[in-house]
Amino acid sequence: MADRLVLLGTKGGPALRPGGPWPTSSLLEIGGRSIVVDCGLGVTRALTEAGVGLKTLDLVFITHLHSDHVLELGPLLHTAWTAGLARTVRVYGPAGTGHYWQRFLQSMEFDIEIRIGDEGRPDLRDLVVVEEFTEGPVMEAGGLAVSALRVDHPPVTECFALRFESGGKSVVFSADTTLFPPLAGFARGASILVHEAMLEEGIDRLVARTGNGARLKEHLLASHTLAADAGRIAADAGVGHLVLHHLIPADDPGIGESDWIDAVRTSWNGPLTIGRDGLALDLPAKGAGG
Numbered sequence: 001m002a003d004r005l006v007l008l009g010t011k012g013g014p015a016l017r018p019g020g021p022w023p024t025s026s027l028l029e030i031g032g033r034s035i036v037v038d039c040g041l042g043v044t045r046a047l048t049e050a051g052v053g054l055k056t057l058d059l060v061f062i063t064h065l066h067s068d069h070v071l072e073l074g075p076l077l078h079t080a081w082t083a084g085l086a087r088t089v090r091v092y093g094p095a096g097t098g099h100y101w102q103r104f105l106q107s108m109e110f111d112i113e114i115r116i117g118d119e120g121r122p123d124l125r126d127l128v129v130v131e132e133f134t135e136g137p138v139m140e141a142g143g144l145a146v147s148a149l150r151v152d153h154p155p156v157t158e159c160f161a162l163r164f165e166s167g168g169k170s171v172v173f174s175a176d177t178t179l180f181p182p183l184a185g186f187a188r189g190a191s192i193l194v195h196e197a198m199l200e201e202g203i204d205r206l207v208a209r210t211g212n213g214a215r216l217k218e219h220l221l222a223s224h225t226l227a228a229d230a231g232r233i234a235a236d237a238g239v240g241h242l243v244l245h246h247l248i249p250a251d252d253p254g255i256g257e258s259d260w261i262d263a264v265r266t267s268w269n270g271p272l273t274i275g276r277d278g279l280a281l282d283l284p285a286k287g288a289g290g
Contacts, residue, residue, distance in 0.1 A: 003030045003169060003283040005192060005243070008046035010275035012176075012196065012224070012248035014068040015210055016041070020251035021277045023068035026173065026194065027052065030283065031143050031166030035059045037173055039073040047076075049278065054080035055087075061146070062093035063175035064159035065100065073097075074104030081124045082115070091130045092138055092146070094158035098130045135160065143167060149186040151177035153223050161186055169283050172239070176246060178222060179229040184236035191284050193239040194275075195230040196246035199255060199263060206249040224248055227260055231268030240284060242268055245275035 006029075009022035016022070023040030027050055034052060036043065039062065047054065057080045062070050070093070077089060091097065105112065105125055115121050131139075138146040144166045153159040153176045161183055163172045172187040174180075174195040187193050198220065207217045225233075227244065234242040244260060260274045273281060 003167075004280050005029075005171060005194070005283065006050045006280045007194075007243070007245055007275045007277065008050065009040045009042050010245045010247055010277055010279075011040075011250035012068070012198070012246040013210075014041065014066075014071065017209075017251050021247075022046065023071070024246050025069075025072075026245070028164060028171055030164060030169060030171065033058055033142070033144055033166070035061065035164065036076070037061050037162065038063055038069040039071070039076055040068045041071050043072045044076045044079050046277065050280070053083075055084040057085060057089050058087075060089065060091045061162055062091070062097055063162060063173065064094055064153065064156050065096050066156060066176065069176075070097075070100060074101065074108070077128055078104075078108060078112075078124065081121065081127065085127060086122055087127070089128050090139075091128060092133055093130065094134070094160060095132050096158065097132055101128065101130050133160070134158075138162070147186075149183065151175055151183060152180045153177050156223075163187070163190065171283070172237075174225070174230075174233075176223065177225060179225050179233070181233075181236070184233050187233065187237040187239055190237065190239045192241045192243055192281070193234050193237060194243045194245055195233060196225055196248075197227040197230045197244040197260065197264075198224045198248040199227055199259060201259075202249040202252045202255050205252055205254070220248060227263035228266045231264040231266065234268045234270065239270070241271040241273065241281075243273045243275060243281065247275060 006027040008025040011021040022042035025043035028035040148160040
């Protein structure tokens with residue numbers, strides 16, 4: 001299969017609105033591996049619509065435990081199991097991921113046990129291996145190397161950017177972070193940098209729709225990256241292509257793609273893609289910064 005990146009969900013935050021995009025999840029197909037990065041609500045359906053057979057699920061990575069990144073991890077794995085999953089799936093996530101998975105299994109204990117007995121399925125509890133990681137090398141196998149960088153996303157301390165490398169190609173996901181200059185070094189020369197982004201002019205309207213006023217606005221400004229600053233990270237890193245996702249706000253009728261582009265072009269002149277749900281990008285033939 002051709003190496004590609006598919007943005008399954010591109011909205012920052014857990015709330016849903018009619019006709020709007022879905023929370024954060026991505027599919028990275030690289031070096032013969034299918035990798036799910038984050039599991040916000042909607043990831044299971046988005047994967048099937050991207051042509052991925054759920055029973056071929058292989059690797060899942062969670063950047064941090066905010067709900068818009070992990071809420072559908074359990075349902076994804078359970079649904080893959082009901083679709084015929086019979087292979088081991090490895091889930092890599094920060095501290096607390098194993099606790100989440102064990103609690104999900106407990107909540108679904110009746111269904112899991114009755115399907116094992118009634119339908120002859122393998123035990124889901126034996127198929128999923130959760131490995132918790134911290135900063136540094138995460139895994140290396142079959143030509144794929146993954147490393148992590150702790151980023152700045154207060155008040156969450158266990159939040160990590162991820163770098164995937166295989167066959168001379170490299171893709172970096174920023175995770176959720178305020179402007180974090182060390183990320184430029186971590187992403188140096190990457191084929192693609194997938195970076196979260198926020199437009200300040202939309203924050204007040206977003207807060208008004210969502211509620212919690214000043215506290216929510218304070219969190220957004222302290223914990224996320226303005227689009228122009230994402231462009232600065234891409235420029236400092238010399239990446240080949242900048243992709244904006246986890247957009248805040250993602251569903252404001254007063255903000256269009258041109259607004260995102262205008263903001264980023266103040267600091268980044270290279271290839272640029274503004275994320276939208278279902279968007280697929282082929283990875284370049286080899287890693288090359290630009």
